[in-house]
Amino acid sequence: MFNKFLKKEKPRVFLGSLSVVPRTDFKKIDEWGIFHKEDIDAEFRHSLKEIFSLPPASEVNVPLKTDLVLDVVISQFQSGDIWSIDIIPVLWRPKVEIKSRLYSLKTKKTKSVFSVTEKLKWNTFFNRILSWRCLLRFRPVFDTKDMNCLLYRACHKLLLEMKNSL
16 A cells, blocks of 8 residues: 555656757857868757657647656857967867756646756867867868767756656
8 A cells, every 4th residue: 555655656758849049159160161061050950859759748638747848958059169369279169058848748837947068078179179180171170970979968967867856
């Protein structure tokens, strides 16, 4: 009899919306190389669909009291680069910031909000900045493969945080 009270029913989780906030700052120039441009926004949208392959909340006919909906947004991201203004170097590391919200499907009341930021390690950043790839600039210094790696690590951390909160 006590097992029934001790066992907590696990909620079902459905997908709400996935979105990527487009960049508008001057750092968008880091997507360009001489012969090749990276479309990181589109790649992130595709990767989010693969990572969060949950059934959509809009297709739930009979919602349960414990059903939850997950919204995920990539609120900020930047690829890395280095520039020099006169003799002062200006550099920025690749970074991805993800925010998510879990809310009740029935009441629309927010249960939890999560935020994760993942940055490239300094040693990896300097190894790439000091490479021929950076000097010749035939393609962007940090491409979609590098950025997707950061995205997957950030999503992994986000999912662990959500799992621990449930």
